[in-house]
Amino acid sequence: MKNLLIIDDNAEIRKQLKWGLGRDYSILLAGDVTEALSLFKKHRPQVLTLDLGLPPDEEGVTEGFRCLENFLGLAPQTKVIVLTGRGEREHALKALQMGAYDFYAKPVELAELKVMLQRAFHLADLEEANRQLQKDLRGESPGFQGIFGQSPEMLEVFATIRKVATSDVPVLILGESGTGKEMVARALHRESLRRDGPFIPINCGAIPENLLETELFGHEKGAFTGAQARVQGKVEYADKGTLFLDEIGELPTMLQVKLLRFLQDHVIQRVGGRENIRVDTRIVAATNADIGKILESGAFREDLYYRIGVITVSLPPLRRRGDDIMLLATLFKHRYGEAFRKRVRGFSAAALDALRSFDWPGNVRELENRVKRAVIMAEGPILEAEDLGLAAVAGRLSTKATNAAGLTLREAREQLERELLAAALERQEGNIVKAAGDLGVSRPTLYDLLKKHKLYQPTE
Incomplete structure (x- = not known):
């Protein structure tokens, strides 16, 4: 059972909270700063509730703020829920600026406090899992550096990478824009026997059609006006390594035929050349298009699809990854807090609700950009929904909560x-x-x- 530290100078409130929360948590009780700090150092609870009016300053807030500062100095990841009187909103806001997780106005409604505590413990668990995941990736699992997730869908992706990485069969990665297709391609390369060879990415949709053939297969001197020297293409550069063809659904039909021939024979000819050049390159491809629709339309050859899709890895959209949203948000908060030297400790309750409720059309890439923006824009240690650009989402959720109050x-x-x-x-x-x-x-x-x-x- 998880430890919950309750700090309040009022013995009746301590008794009430212990009675109401004792079935869910192992309750630790303190009535002053000295007792609170002693229990905190001994048990290191993830979450605690703190009344700011503590002796010898029961009518003020100096002891409460001193206590808060000590807790966060000892363990910045601690989720502190500040209990305040109805007219003490300015003190609650100051506590949030100092790094408190949330505040709750007395008198205590047990059902509401339980929800707040569940959310705080849940976030604390996610942050701990994220710290452990980063430690594992630095040590035992370098092949998955940069890929984070604990949802069943992502664990299945990791298992597939481990199974197929050491074979030389082509792999097709499917997923919406921003789901991390290139990261998976790089993980496949790093886990493969080709890890010491080059990893060469090329975006088939970003290069004009008249230049794409030369980009892929190279050209001979004099092959066309301006071709003053022999140039190798990306397929040759990736010899003994991996060629990643992003947005392969955009590949023109003529080049689909040439790529199919390479997959069958492992031989290419440069533009303007007649020499057959044997190349040992593994193909990993990706697309965010509906592969079924482009096959039906005839824009993509079925025989090429069956060649490149020997193994298919389907990446789930972020909205279907559950708690991975908070795990990733926490990871990005740490990453950009260090990069920009900003002292950020966590997300406000409204920001957490907005993160969980948003549909994430841009997937992980959008989440990363929003958290990066929030770290830059935040004025205090707690990231707000406004910092994330999700104020409208938080507003809608707040309206729903108000409508549901009766x-x-x-x-x-x-x-x-x-x-x-x-x-x-x-x-x-x-x-x-x-x-x-x-x-x-x-x-x-x-x-x-x-x-x-x-x-x-x-x-x-």
Whole structure:
């Protein structure tokens, strides 16, 4: 059971909180700064509640702020929830600026405090997992440097990389823009027997069609106007290594034929040349396009698809990766806090809610950019929803919470459940299988929920 330290000079409040929270946590009680610091050093709780009015300054806040400063100095990652009186908002805001996790105005509503505590412990666990993951990556798992995730979908991706990396078969990586396709390609290369050879990336959609053939296969002197010397292409540069063809769905049909011939024979001819050149290069390709649609349209050859797609790795969008969102956000906070020498300790409660609720159309790349921006823009040690550019999302969530204030817990839960179902269906354009994947439930369970909320009418 996790330790929870409760610091309050009022014995009745300590007794009330111990009674109300004792089933969920191992409760430590302190009534003054000396006792609090002693318990903190001995047990190092992840989360604690702190009343700012402590003896000998029960009517003031000096002892409470001294206590907060000591806790964060000893363990900056500690989640401190400050308990304040109704008229002490300015003290609560100062505590947040100093690095407190959140504040709660007395009198205490136990159900609300429980939710806040659950969220704080959950974030503390994610941050600890992230620190351990960084330690592992620096030590035992360098092949996955830069790829982070603990969701089942990402663990499956890691397992696939380990299985196929040492073979020389082509690999096709599928995923939305920003999901980390090039990182997976680099991990495949680093885990392969070709790790000492070159890794050569090329974006097939970023180079004009008339230059792409030369870029890939090179040219001979005099092959065209301006070709004053022999030039090797990226396929040759990647000899004994890996060639990463990003956005392969943009490859022109003529070059698809030439690439297919190379995959079959491992031989190329430079533009303007007749010599067959044998090259030992592994092909890893990626696309964010719907591969089924481009095959149906005829824009991509089926025979090439079957050659490059011997092994397919599908990267999940960030919105389907659950707690990975907070793990990655915490990682980026640490990374850019150090890079920009900003003393950032965590995210506000509103920012956490916004991070979890946002749809992340730009996936991991967008999350990284937003956290980077937040670290730069933040005026204190706590990153706010406004710093992330997610103020509108936080505002909508706050409005929903206000609207739900008059509901029972069951009514609020059912209202939220219905909204999540409707949003998932809208996001996936009515596709039941994809909506179930977004929500992390099975298809039969989703059907039952839709019928329960009258969002689905079976056809006769």
